[in-house]
Amino acid sequence: MNAIRFDDCRWLKHRGQSAEIVLSSRIRLARNIKGLPFSHWASSGQLEQIIERVQEVLPKCKETKDMEIIRLDRISSLDREFLLERHLISREMARGQDFRLVAVSPDETLSIMVNEEDHLRIQCLRPGLELRQIWERINEVDDQLSDHLEFAFSPKWGYLTACPSNVGTGIRCSVMIHLPALVLAKQVDRVLNAISQVGLTVRGILGEGSEISGSLAQLSNQMTLGISEQESLERLEKVTRQIIANELEAQRQLMREARLLVEDKIYRAYGTLKGARIISTQETMELVSALRFGRTSGVLSEIPYETMNEILICTRPAHLQKMAGSELPPKERDVYRAQFIRQRLN
């Protein structure tokens, strides 16, 4: 069994546009190789064939030639959990079934899952609100792969995918946004409900259910039929910019009306993060949220967004265990997490 080596997540070291509210943007494309059944209906032999085709092609394309290929059935469940926390694979892939692989670019901003629901799930990610830049790159990746692989495509429907919701462009674009003032002012439900009305989806950071933890929400647009990729991402970007404006206005209002309460919350969070010897993921998210609000509002500027993003990702269970170099029961993780946070903040 190969062990995934732990290293810093390089894109976390950068910040993108609108970093004060948008943590990251992501686009994924669903693609299937013509003439082979969708992964869930494919035989072992066919799954293996898909893998081989992809493995043949990746080294031939400029954008994908440096990608590291990881067979998910050949790594530990801890390593799969690690890749999941890193946003490189989906929860389904983390189950580690046979004939699944993921290819990852050196900077971890590009990943291609093979034999998820679709044969290929190409995913590109950047910090901040940078959907256009992502689109340019992922479109280039798609073009280069298309030179070597014939994707299932219907002139009438567009790209054919395992789930009808992806048929057409096969695109899904999403942004992770931080809305502390809207949450504090109890306006977040109203704002996010309005988003559902225009066809976008809202989820909490962990991607399951829709509960908002640490004031983080994921907005996504999965309209794939009768709308171009450009339109899809422009719609998401437009709504995101509107929400950023709402959030910043709510922040200004809070600072006008309850500045001291906000400062109290922010500095207490900072003090607790620097002091705690035992801390849960949930509490970490809430306190880092206050810290981020501190920076956005100008109350506490000493912690860079990059450090906060790093804390959010690196204090999740599999990351901690990879860093520790061994499996840790939950209570020990809480101790190790507190240690990591103190090290980053002091």
Next chain:
Amino acid sequence: MNAIRFDDCRWLKHRGQSAEIVLSSRIRLARNIKGLPFSHWASSGQLEQIIERVQEVLPKCKETKDMEIIRLDRISSLDREFLLERHLISREMARGQDFRLVAVSPDETLSIMVNEEDHLRIQCLRPGLELRQIWERINEVDDQLSDHLEFAFSPKWGYLTACPSNVGTGIRCSVMIHLPALVLAKQVDRVLNAISQVGLTVRGILGEGSEISGSLAQLSNQMTLGISEQESLERLEKVTRQIIANELEAQRQLMREARLLVEDKIYRAYGTLKGARIISTQETMELVSALRFGRTSGVLSEIPYETMNEILICTRPAHLQKMAGSELPPKERDVYRAQFIRQRLN
């Protein structure tokens, strides 16, 4: 109206014996001048006469000649509250009725209330567990005053006092102790109940009711009849030493069995105190208690006991308002309190 000037409480700058558990010790003697009715039954003229007698005598005695005399009906209620928080007068005296005064020594360790329940309530205080030293001094004060004032005394009963519970020696000795480990281990009720069994009284720091705030309790011995002053304070000292031993043993046990939990509590408290922008008296007491435990247990040694004692006293409402130089509504006090604490800890 005279304004009480605000200055630092000098004895807070020193620490006494067993300072890790005992904040302060105090003894008071109840005395009445022969031939005059107890204060509550005395006419205005008689109260004035008592005051005059005391004011005549204080300058004549070595121990009392430098005392500052404050007529409580001539200062503001804020100033009376300030003297109460400083442990210089009783709650009854803080009402500011006519013909009440208090004499205070420059270092504030000696005070004499005139026309409280008894004509004179002589009180001496020191940081730490120093009942014997206090007794020596207060006994000397009593002797010197007796050279000029004839106290009501019966050969059979001893000193006569307004309340029968003080008849005899008129002594009450008390210590303020900090029992964080016994509180955390939920053993404090058992230990303090045992104290009541041997005739001692237990109260919370604020002296009303018996609730323990910030793990601080006041133990006192008010046996005044059929027992000498020496016996009375020796009994309190013996029990206090026993409780110190119990507390230190409970601390050692906690550090053996739950060191990380204790460290977490202590460093979070420290972080919160250094960060908070708004903080109540109650929360301050709880967090300073954790800080004190930090020092006693060796976990966090950077804050001296003197600073913690100062925070406990100086963040009470009247102290804050005296420092601010104006009356402050409770919400503003919470802000000012947080500011004072940050200044002391940073």
